[in-house]
Amino acid sequence: VRFGIQVVEKRVVGDSEEAVAAALADLLRRVDLVVLTGGLGPTADDVTREAVAAATGRELREAPEVLEWIRARYADLGREMPRVCRQMALVVTGSRPLLNSRGSAPGLLLEVEDRLVVALPGVPWEMETMLTEQVAPVLAERWPGSGRMARTLVLGGVMESVVEGRVRHLYDRFGRDRATILGSPGLVRLVLAGEGGQDLDRMETAFREVLGADVAGVDVGGLEEVVLGRLRGRGQTLATAESCTGGLVSAGLTAVAGASEVFVGGVVSYSNAIKERLLGVPRATLEACGAVSEEVARTMAAGARERLQADWGVAITGIAGPGGGTAEKPVGLVHWAVAGPGDVAHRQAVFGGGRDAVRRWSVNSVLDLLRRELEGEG
């Protein structure tokens, strides 16, 4: 919705010059802007340059200054440019090459009558950087003043269908196409679209009235950002103890740049021996209650907090499946706990959806419990 551009279609076509050229020609008849990604690299299946030339009736020629730039990129890495990379210096006549600050494949920007074609590399971080740094300014200049904006409410520990039921009446009030709900395991995103800041403020207020404390944050990537931000604000630290999630909580936290100010580390205690040795879970507790139990989750959280010397410790133990379930403790049973300066909070649930979904539900559930504990403490 930025720049007032409405995305009407995404297409994925094969690595064939004909297929890409046909899709591009078709779309140029219907839309003002086509962004292609991928197919700009050095390999034989990289055909985007050829396809753009074919679809727009232009030619390809090698640009010496682009070739020189590609060689320099490889030289920076202490490597010689492989010969196959030469094709990356081919430029569609009339286009502007877009140099790539995070890789070696250049993009291109081409005006076709009153339409615009942009081609960017498929590598996500290269594409994103070039989009932000080089393409966005062009779009802002071309379509100025269009103000449709979006705001995303992130909700933790809730199911999509439950949220939907609670906010459905607000769709009628604000218009069905102005709110989109996106569910993932343990996390729901509500994307609100408005004509400007005030309009969005009104919508946010109305949705927050209904959703209350389930709203974890606004315009954040995930619960990781929310809890890291709150802990940073308090000058407190966090440690993790993970069993069935096997490091997913810590991997998610450390995906956020600057996490090291808050996150000191964690223990992935897949075996009982490690729960005992590194986290101090008593063998008697493991034997009496089993590894997947409230008692073990609580002791793991407290153990992470003490042994890793952090202000807060979070812990997860569960049965992600597909094997390992029993009648009493089925696949999907997860216990999670948060140990802080006060006491230890605990929750449990039986999650469905298979190993990956159980693990993702567990990650968001423990982060959301930590968030609520931090809010409750005020």
Added chain:
Amino acid sequence: VRFGIQVVEKRVVGDSEEAVAAALADLLRRVDLVVLTGGLGPTADDVTREAVAAATGRELREAPEVLEWIRARYADLGREMPRVCRQMALVVTGSRPLLNSRGSAPGLLLEVEDRLVVALPGVPWEMETMLTEQVAPVLAERWPGSGRMARTLVLGGVMESVVEGRVRHLYDRFGRDRATILGSPGLVRLVLAGEGGQDLDRMETAFREVLGADVAGVDVGGLEEVVLGRLRGRGQTLATAESCTGGLVSAGLTAVAGASEVFVGGVVSYSNAIKERLLGVPRATLEACGAVSEEVARTMAAGARERLQADWGVAITGIAGPGGGTAEKPVGLVHWAVAGPGDVAHRQAVFGGGRDAVRRWSVNSVLDLLRRELEGEG
């Protein structure tokens, strides 16, 4: 390529009944099979049922047996069915509902003259399960005996452009459209397409001759599967010590079902205090060499192996960025090490591409070093 079905196009269109219906009508003019995913849930933006009915000139009616089945799914979870879920019981006339063993949204299968339309939920594991269990048998029956098959060689610790240069001459020999190369940080996939097993064997042999020990495995999801498989075969165990990857190695290993036979656990030692306390890295080494150094990587790997009592220990320490780099130790510098029954192997590199790419390169690099150590030992 299974069932001889060639995927000619993927399209993503907005959550609008008109857009989905228009795309479906267009595709039904050109292809034999259209698979739609998503838009089958309980929310107001789930419009696939309506769009299929509109595009094929059919009606929607509530099917009591489907409604009953949805209620039962919620009852299994100990919940009452939210009212919004009632729309999931709407069935396109003439279609066959596909019940969903991993969620509550049914799919549908509809014959339109000699074309086939399949709609599946967008949740990946629900979609995959239904595709395998319910749709694949229908396709196999409809298009029997078509034998085009694929085989994927997975290569570790190599760059896409380097692999491309080495195998390019084989494209000429076997045909340009029979090999597709897919690069990701630290991992390259070469997908070979052939007319049957013998044909694929010939291609695999030719590619292996060129690629040698860089081929880590065939038809595997990633290096995690490869190393877990080899260690399981030897009855050996593995522990991890991660700094800049923050648990990504252990999260990847434990994403594989049954990892617990091999993987005992790990330490995410984001702070120096934890490197010292839990992994036994001497403070003097940390002070003399810095946390990102060959010495610390080696000591972390050996520490993980000893403290977590495993046969093998792997370790990563590096600067993922964006901050934290110096002239001597730039952003992207990573040291990784593998400690086994013999000595400790170590490698280092400066990876580009930003925080996420540096972390992914690091994960695949340490897993690939472990794989090569396991092969070297025979």
